[in-house]
Amino acid sequence: MACMGLLSPVHAAVLTVETPNTQLILDATEGQQLALLYYGDKSATLDDIANSQQLTTNGQSPAYPAFGDIDMIHLPALQVQHADGDLSLNLRVAQVEQQQNVNYQLSIINLRDKLQPVTVRVYYKAWKNVDIIETWTEIEHQEKSPITLKRFDSGYLHIGEGDNVWLTHLHGDWAAEAVVTHEPLTRGLKVIRNTDGARNAHLDAPELMLSLDGAPEENTGRVIGAALCWNGNFELRLNAPNNSGIHFYAGIDPQSSEYILAPTANGQKPKANTFTTPHLALTYSTSGMGGVSRAFHRWARTCGYLHNGNGTRDVLLNSWEGIYFDITEQRIIDMMNDIAAFGGELFVMDDGWFGDKYPRNDDSSSLGDWVVDTRKLPNGLQALTEAAKERHIKFGIWIEPEAVNTVSELYEQHPDWALQVPGRELKLGRGGTQLVLDMTNPKVQDFVFNMVDELLTRNPYISYIKWDANASIQNLGHILTAQRSNSRKGGLTSNSAAVNNLYIDYHLGLLAVLERIRAKYPDIVIQNCASGGGRANYGLMPYFDEFWVSDNNDALQRVFIQWGTSYFFPSNAMAQHIGGSPYQMTNRVIPIKFRCDVAMSGRLGIELQPKHMTDEERLQCTIALADYKALRPIIQLGNLYRLNAPQSYQPVSSQSAPAKQDVAALMYVTDDKKEAVVFAYSLSNFMKQAPQRIRFAGLDPEKVYTLEEKNIRVQYNHTKNAWDAGEPCSLHGKQFTGAYLMSAGLILPLCTEYTQDFPSRIFYLK
Ligand code: GLA
Numbered sequence: 001m002a003c004m005g006l007l008s009p010v011h012a013a014v015l016t017v018e019t020p021n022t023q024l025i026l027d028a029t030e031g032q033q034l035a036l037l038y039y040g041d042k043s044a045t046l047d048d049i050a051n052s053q054q055l056t057t058n059g060q061s062p063a064y065p066a067f068g069d070i071d072m073i074h075l076p077a078l079q080v081q082h083a084d085g086d087l088s089l090n091l092r093v094a095q096v097e098q099q100q101n102v103n104y105q106l107s108i109i110n111l112r113d114k115l116q117p118v119t120v121r122v123y124y125k126a127w128k129n130v131d132i133i134e135t136w137t138e139i140e141h142q143e144k145s146p147i148t149l150k151r152f153d154s155g156y157l158h159i160g161e162g163d164n165v166w167l168t169h170l171h172g173d174w175a176a177e178a179v180v181t182h183e184p185l186t187r188g189l190k191v192i193r194n195t196d197g198a199r200n201a202h203l204d205a206p207e208l209m210l211s212l213d214g215a216p217e218e219n220t221g222r223v224i225g226a227a228l229c230w231n232g233n234f235e236l237r238l239n240a241p242n243n244s245g246i247h248f249y250a251g252i253d254p255q256s257s258e259y260i261l262a263p264t265a266n267g268q269k270p271k272a273n274t275f276t277t278p279h280l281a282l283t284y285s286t287s288g289m290g291g292v293s294r295a296f297h298r299w300a301r302t303c304g305y306l307h308n309g310n311g312t313r314d315v316l317l318n319s320w321e322g323i324y325f326d327i328t329e330q331r332i333i334d335m336m337n338d339i340a341a342f343g344g345e346l347f348v349m350d351d352g353w354f355g356d357k358y359p360r361n362d363d364s365s366s367l368g369d370w371v372v373d374t375r376k377l378p379n380g381l382q383a384l385t386e387a388a389k390e391r392h393i394k395f396g397i398w399i400e401p402e403a404v405n406t407v408s409e410l411y412e413q414h415p416d417w418a419l420q421v422p423g424r425e426l427k428l429g430r431g432g433t434q435l436v437l438d439m440t441n442p443k444v445q446d447f448v449f450n451m452v453d454e455l456l457t458r459n460p461y462i463s464y465i466k467w468d469a470n471a472s473i474q475n476l477g478h479i480l481t482a483q484r485s486n487s488r489k490g491g492l493t494s495n496s497a498a499v500n501n502l503y504i505d506y507h508l509g510l511l512a513v514l515e516r517i518r519a520k521y522p523d524i525v526i527q528n529c530a531s532g533g534g535r536a537n538y539g540l541m542p543y544f545d546e547f548w549v550s551d552n553n554d555a556l557q558r559v560f561i562q563w564g565t566s567y568f569f570p571s572n573a574m575a576q577h578i579g580g581s582p583y584q585m586t587n588r589v590i591p592i593k594f595r596c597d598v599a600m601s602g603r604l605g606i607e608l609q610p611k612h613m614t615d616e617e618r619l620q621c622t623i624a625l626a627d628y629k630a631l632r633p634i635i636q637l638g639n640l641y642r643l644n645a646p647q648s649y650q651p652v653s654s655q656s657a658p659a660k661q662d663v664a665a666l667m668y669v670t671d672d673k674k675e676a677v678v679f680a681y682s683l684s685n686f687m688k689q690a691p692q693r694i695r696f697a698g699l700d701p702e703k704v705y706t707l708e709e710k711n712i713r714v715q716y717n718h719t720k721n722a723w724d725a726g727e728p729c730s731l732h733g734k735q736f737t738g739a740y741l742m743s744a745g746l747i748l749p750l751c752t753e754y755t756q757d758f759p760s761r762i763f764y765l766k
Contacts, residue, residue, distance in 0.1 A: 109122045200231060201537050404435050
């Protein structure tokens with residue numbers, strides 16, 4: 001841990017917040033509004049900025065616009081309703097402090113309202129090793145009664161008039177996550193939000209990019225990236241109301257969730273009168289979308305936003321799509337034998353292992369009853385962990401701690417622990433019986449912590465947890481919440497206050513439990529799963545080592561899903577599994593080589609029943625795992641360059657659908673540029689199809705690289721009457737300079753040498 005520097009007061013009017021290549025410049029004159037003067041690269045001098053007319057119409061742009069301060073045609077980032085009903089704030093700079101740390105510089109600007117006892121502290125944390133600035137605020141009041149936070153964004157940015165701004169964001173669904181959308185920003189208000197309550201990345205996701213030089217490019221152009229570090233409801237707003245450019249706001253969605261902030265007067269908790277917004281991570285790159293992605297990846301890995309961020313992940317077999325709920329001791333041990341034989345390192349037992357009075361045979365019961373179903377596993381978990389140990393593999397297990405089924409012993413004992421509205425019919429989720437536990441209840445928090453704690457203390461060989469979350473918050477209005485919230489927050493007296501706060505306090509409760517778990521179990525690997533990628537966000541990833549990218553393991557669709565996910569998340573966080581064929585969701589038949597190659601570009605795993613595999617599949621998987629383990633540090637920790645998008649992101653006009661590309665290609669390069677791994681996937685295969693040239697990126701132009709093909713496709717040996725190692729392609733062993741690979745590029749043998757659908761290649765460069 002870096003030692004903390006002291007906060008020192010700063011008296012200069014101009015405050016510069018800087019990272020290695022970017023700067024954010026503020027006017028923090030005491031007694032004035034805090035103004036944002038500039039966010040961009042370091043080429044701009046203070047004179048340039050002062051002489052520039054590219055600010056707002058009045059020449060200044062507030063850094064954190066409050067209702068009451070700003071012109072009413074603009075949207076506020078902050079609006080509170082004071083105890084007396086007043087809706088306004090006039091925030092003025094009272095004090096500025098800075099702290100230098102080995103890893104970052106922290107700037108805190110204290111703003112005070114001119115009338116009411118409200119203080120707002122705006123934070124900027126600028127990292128020294130990566131171009132990321134985190135911003136957030138603390139809102140504190142000394143009013144005699146509660147105040148209501150009606151709008152409380154984490155951050156705000158103003159992009160002046162004159163740029164051709166395009167928005168890139170991810171939209172998706174269950175089994176179709178992270179579809180990339182690129183669109184020009186036009187006049188009016190664009191809102192990206194998610195109101196699931198418990199997860200926030202399946203439909204709209206809390207990250208975006210803003211390309212300032214027109215349609216986005218992968219390696220060129222000025223691009224701002226933003227990621228809201230929050231797992232709950234959010235709203236990203238882009239407003240272009242007049243000729244004042246684009247105003248970007250990011251924060252918690254206040255719908256049904258205006259936050260009631262207690263007075264300190266009778267509160268037992270000293271901070272009850274203070275609300276801290278989630279952090280908003282901002283980056284600015286002059287190297288296109290790729291530069292933004294690499295900044296987020298480096299920040300996640302090195303600045304605490306991905307648990308064990310610099311570590312590599314094991315290769316695993318997960319039981320779900322192989323056997324679903326049909327768990328037996330023998331089946332699990334058979335699967336462990338299979339993953340050990342493939343050269344894997346970890347076996348994960350998914351859903352279906354628990355339930356006593358109500359066995360978990362399908363998704364309609366048992367969540368909450370975290371006891372081994374001894375009908376399926378007569379010798380308990382211990383027999384399984386012993387078996388794993390004997391096979392020299394690790395053991396992992398699935399849980400869904402925040403959920404309960406109405407058909408469960410937990411629900412029979414504590415019906416009030418589930419979020420519900422007394423007197424109203426329950427809205428039920430998965431299996432027709434699923435509810436979400438009330439994570440604001442300290443008893444529920446203890447229950448969840450103790451469940452995990454007992455699982456891990458009783459079974460010390462468990463080294464991996466798959467933490468699932470398959471339900472959204474559907475029932476908002478529990479009366480008991482109010483009583484608990486009273487004691488917790490001190491001074492809130494009404495149920496409506498507690499219900500208002502529930503969408504937020506749920507997540508604060510969850511984070512408190514995760515804190516406790518991580519304090520005791522820093523080394524357990526925990527996967528963040530939510531019906532696939534429903535919780536891929538930086539609110540939770542500090543506690544998790546990886547996330548399940550999607551429930552959809554169809555390798556063709558995975559190329560697209562993984563592509564979009566890589567915009568913001570690093571490859572060692574992305575769990576990618578080799579699925580069966582024909583694939584159960586899409587019925588698509590995909591050769592094993594392509595399925596392996598697609599899964600190998602992130603954290604590799606297998607998700608099928610090995611018993612059903614052909615000899616060809618088994619041999620290809622064994623080769624894939626061996627090659628992957630050798631290349632793992634490059635793939636999991638290297639710098640990502642996306643080379644050829646599966647879909648062109650340059651629409652011919654904004655009306656037309658993006659053109660499909662035939663080849664998707666990406667590569668990872670080590671920091672020292674000495675090694676790289678290239679993945680290329682052909683998405684269509686026609687006779688006489690025109691080949692595509694792939695230009696590499698991120699290499700050392702001077703260096704001569706040797707190409708080695710990896711995970712070479714196996715072939716049938718008619719002499720041996722068996723599947724055998726295949727022959728590498730014509731590029732294997734060839735040498736090229738980095739300069740040539742990046743400027744001329746190569747035509748990779750994809751369409752020409754294969755007669756089978758879905759050709760793909762992996763090359764190691766050294
Ligand atoms: C969710 C997960 C799956 C699997 C099932 C088990 O859908 O995303 O991977 O664990 O739950 O019920």
